[in-house]
Amino acid sequence: MSTQAKRIPVYKKILMDNVKKWMIKEFLEYRLAKQGYVDCDILRTPLGTRIIIYTERPSRIIGRKGVIVKELANTIATKLGVENPTIDVTPIQSPEYYAKLIANRIAWAMTKGVKFRRAALIT
Structure with missing residues (x-):
């Protein structure tokens, strides 16, 4: 047996990334339905994954001292397997x-x- 790891084809990697993005969007839509959640953008960066949440009321999603955002980031990291998620909350204009x-x-x-x-x- 070779010691080399199997390489994943490019199209499978793209599909896996898109499925992961879809799962994150569905999770956020379910979890933040009552807080005025509108949409989110998910960007892959070299340091991790950046999630920008667009909302009507940012204070409801951030919480006191950012507690809700930290819980959300921890949940996304553990349940969905996202590496180092950074969550930004932006109000809609x-x-x-x-x-x-x-x-x-x-x-x-x-x-x-x-x-x-x-x-x-x-x-």
């Missing part, structure tokens, strides 16, 4: 351009008993 955010606002208003047309006008 104009929330009216994000359909997911508007739909969540309308759904929240409808659960409170507001009619859907009024909820659409309010948001």
Whole structure:
């Protein structure tokens, strides 16, 4: 047997990276649904993985003294196998351009008993 490690083909490596990015996005969408999560960008850097989270309310995701962000980074590192995740939280400039955010606002208003047309006008 040779002592050389098997090489992974390039296309498989690209597919594995894309699956990992998809899993991170799904995890963040599930975990941060109530905190105004809109979207995220995932960038591979030489030092690790940088995750930029776009949100309506950054303070809810960061938490006091960054506790929630640190827990999120630890969870992503352990459960999803991401090396050295760095999480940046960025507020969105104009929330009216994000359909997911508007739909969540309308759904929240409808659960409170507001009619859907009024909820659409309010948001």
